[in-house]
Amino acid sequence: MSETIFVVVRYKVKAGQEQKFRELFQPLIEASKADEGCINYDLRQSIDDSTVFVLCEAWENRELLNVHATKPHLKEFRSKVKDLMAEPPQLNLLK
Numbered sequence: 001m002s003e004t005i006f007v008v009v010r011y012k013v014k015a016g017q018e019q020k021f022r023e024l025f026q027p028l029i030e031a032s033k034a035d036e037g038c039i040n041y042d043l044r045q046s047i048d049d050s051t052v053f054v055l056c057e058a059w060e061n062r063e064l065l066n067v068h069a070t071k072p073h074l075k076e077f078r079s080k081v082k083d084l085m086a087e088p089p090q091l092n093l094l095k
Helices: 018-033 062-068 072-084
Strands: 005-013 038-045 052-059 085-094
Touching: 005 018, 005 062, 005 072, 018 038, 018 052, 018 072, 052 062, 072 085
Parallel strands: none
Antiparallel strands: 005 052, 005 085, 038 052
């Protein structure tokens, strides 16, 4: 039996880079929502600290999440935002 996988990723960007991060993230959202198995792919910004973003994902199963992780649009996003980051992203997988 396959189990839905939830992913929560916390991003902290450098101060002043919030808008650029959002702009670079938008194409990733659109492309990821089209990936097979994507149930949800939603980026939110902290009310208390505008440099903190949280991505909430849901996938039909771990296998389709793993396929998503190899997609060119994800690799391209990572390379574009690496200089905007104040710290490495924190990834959490949940069931």
